[in-house]
Amino acid sequence: MVTTGQPRRRVDLDNLKVALVAGVITMHAVLTYADAGDWFYQEKDLGEAATILVLLPGLVGALFAMGLFFLVAGLFSAPSLERKGPGRFAADRVVRLGLPVVAYIVVMTPLVNALVAYQTEDLHRRVLPFVRHLVTHLDTGPVWFVAVLLLFSLGYAAARSVAPRRDRPSGPLRRRHLVALGVGIAVMSFVLRLQFSMDSHQVMNLHVFQWPQHLALFAFGVLSAERGWLDEVPDHVRRACGRVAVAAIVALPVVMALGGAFAEDADADAFSGGWHWESLATAAIEGALAVSGSIWLLGWFARRWDHQGPLGLAAARAAYGAFLLQTPVLVGAALLLRPLDVAPELKLLVLVPVAVIGSFVLSGLVIRAWTAVRPPPGRPDQPRASAISAMRVKRASTPGVW
Secondary structure: OOOOOOOOOOHHHHHHHHHHHHHHHHHHHHHHHOOOOOOOOOOOOOOHHHHHHHHHHHHHHHOOHHHHHHHHHHHHHHHHHHHHHHHHHHHHHHHHHHHHHHHHHHHHHHHHHHHHHHHHOOOOOOHHHHHHHHHHHOOOHHHHHHHHHHHHHHHHHHHHHHOOOOOOOOOOOOHHHHHHHHHHHHHHHHHHOOOOOOOOOOHHHOOHHHHHHHHHHHHHHHHHHHHOOOOOOOHHHHHHHHHHHHHHHHHHHHHHHHOOOOOOOOOOHHHHOOOOHHHHHHHHHHHHHHHHHHHHHHHHHHHHOOOOOHHHHHHHHHHHHHHHHHHHHHHHHHHHHOOOOOOHHHHHHHHHHHHHHHHHHHHHHHHHHHHHHOOOOOOOOOOOOOHHHHHHHHHOOOOOOO
16 A cells, blocks of 8 residues: 555566666667667668567567556556655656656757768758758657656646545455456557557657557556555466466467468558457457556566665666666667678677667766765755765665656
């Protein structure tokens, strides 16, 4: 249950965040060489066999990984709002989430796109058309997640300011709750994609086509934190979710094969949206996998990854920053590898660890620099703390925005 005191640190959720951020960076590295998706810099020369090998796991992750991000965010949001109140919670989220989004739109995206254009000699992107494109598209890049989370967080704060949470007993998590959640995600995803197909472009690249999953899992995370549903995932629920997740993963390539996704003249439009059985089947698999895969992973990390050494603690503290800084690190590394006359598969094997480790290391350095000059909380009248003292203060604080 949510309490007003200092929350217990969820080491398992810390470790899960690190794994999710590393997975996102890895997938963006794959998009650098695979002929699929959209990323700042792409060579698209990965072999067909290698493309299928790396994209199938990526497709499975794309159907639920970001939803799991929102679920974890909901788990953290409920106790945060309980401690701070709706007004302070909303103001805190505007700073923590809103500022990075603005920075990406105004600074990061234009700079990275300009660097790519310069390095690749993309001559058709002259100055004025280039600026016009950036202004009209307002691309948030990978921090679209942060922008959507800000919208959901402000909505949650508004809802709780109107209808505060009541302290009343609630029953345990039941399988029927998860079934209803999965069915709701599937139905609403199919309906929404009649208008907004998957991987289509919306304002600020906000991935509206997956909002049913994201909003449902964020709300489920909030309710779970308030009712204690996921403080410990019951074994029978975890095992059942594991079986459903495996069935959904097996069903995905079967549906893709029946719909002709692996044919030479394959057209993914039928899977992306509209009145097609492929779109309905994809939405059903997504609903089942988003719920079962998320709950199973939460239970697995709680059972197997509930410990943390110094390196794990440092990675957890750096996870949010690594997510924000992945773009310059990954694109910069890919551009450095560009002149090498080696197979793209080999470049990918090099790029993945360089991008993942580099993003976390850069984030850690930024945190260290910030804590070295930041005065300790509650002592504004005292001289700035030393780096060691500031780091001790920081380690004693609660986890970050997620």
